[in-house]
Amino acid sequence: MARFDRYMLSQLLALFGFFSLVLVAIYWINTAVGLFEDLISDGQSALVFLEFSLLSLPNVIRLVLPISAFVATVYVVNRLMAESELVVMQATGFSAFRLARPAALFGVTVAVMMLILMNLLVPMSRTILADRTAEVRDSLASQFVKDGEFLHPVDGVTLFIREISPNGEMRGMFLQDDRGADQVIYTAERAFLVRTETGPKLVMVDGLAQTLEAGRLAVTRFGDFTYDLGAMLEPATRAARRMNELSTRELLWPTEATMTETRSDRAEMVFEGHDRLGQPFLGLAASLIGFAALLLGAFSRFGLWRQITGAVLLLIVLQLINTLAGAQGPKLAFGWMLAYAAPLTGCVMAVLMLWWAQRPRRQGRARA
Known part of the structure; x- marks a missing residue:
């Protein structure tokens, strides 16, 4: 690899790591807030919250990588143009396509990372x-134990707990059972939930x-009393798998069993499988x-804001194409081809702009 390629690639990777870290932190905090409210309010520990947060990270990283690649590329190229480094390389005879080689290698690196993540x-x-x-x-804690609220685990049963101590002791408990012929109300200073062989x-x-x-x-006063909760607590069952839990192979070659399990048809599953293969190359398209787009501009003391704005608009157009393809692809028999529409369109846009940037007329204006 040429020295210029190594230099530019190192700059791209360093800033890509920085911007990815910032964006992942922002997305993760937004996701973690909702998880915190759901889990902690259900009586779960901080370790469960941390585990769920970490399990959501791969999907968050997958979302931010193309954006990070685009921002890092724009930042690096803008700085190299402002410091005339790219202008010098063009003056030595480097074509636009030759200058784009480190950006292409960087985009391929991002695409490989996304392939591993998505598949x-x-x-x-x-x-x-x-x-x-x-x-x-x-x-038990998530289904039954909540303090400060009137709960109705099943029809005819009302429960209220004034306070739950850190060790799981319930204080100030009220339980009303109207399911039988006689109405019974239990009140207790303290109460505990225990698991036994019978439930x-x-x-x-x-x-x-x-x-x-x-x-x-x-x-009737009692020192201790045991109340059977077996009929009130129904065991939670594992929900059927969704498409985002299936392997890529299962999506590309779906069977009747997987289609029934996910309640999806063949076109939807095949599109999802090809989408996992096509989406990673959005990182390559975004970096290119x-x-x-910035290579179209010549050196200017005022920066390349017009080119940067144009690049952002092109990225928005690319995202619109990706959104439309994702909406229409699963509905068509051969809609899986649309999974590659946005990455291919982005790469074609980049190639056309590189060809435009190296035309003799453009180079003459840059030297002027």
Whole structure:
């Protein structure tokens, strides 16, 4: 690799890492806020929250990599043009296509990273996340224990817990059971949830049992009382797999079983599989567009703001094409071809701009 290629590629990778870190942090914080509210409010620990947050990271990284590649390319090329380094390289006889070689290598590197993410890490993390979600929903704390709220686990049962201590002790408990012929109200100073061989039990300590029988109220004091929760807590089941949990091979060659499981038809699954292969090359297209658009401008003390604006607009057009393809592709028999529409369009745009940048008339204006 030529010295210029190594120099420019190192600049691109360094800034790509910086911008990726910043964007991933922003996206991750936005996702983590929702997870924090859902998990912590359900009584889960901070470790469960951290685990779920880490499992969501591969998909977040996959979303930000093309944007980071584009921003890094624009930043580096703009700085090299402002410091006349690219102008000097053009003066030595480097064509626009030759100058674009490090940007193309950088784009291929980003595409390989996205291929690994979209075809291995993201489906794996989605599968683990779905499994852990089922386990969390099956826990007693997530289904039953919430303080400061009137809960209705099943019809005819009302539960209120004043406070839950850090060690899981429930204080100030109220339980009303109207399912039988007689209405029963339990109140207790303290209560605990325990698992037994016959199912979960609620152990109440220092309380009262008030039973309304034929219009007469009977009150029973107890030191401890065990209430069966087996009929109230239904075990959570693992939801059927979705397309984003399947491997790429299962999507490209779907079977009747996988189509039934995901409730999708063949066209949808095949498009999703090809989308995993085509989307990574948006990183390549974004980096080439950022480089080629700025190469159209000559050295200027006022910067290349017009070219940067044009590159951003082209990236928006590329995203619109990608969105339309994603909406229409799953509906068509051969719609999987549309999965490659946005990456190919972006690469063609970049090639046309590079050809335009190296025309003799453009080079003459740059030297003038």
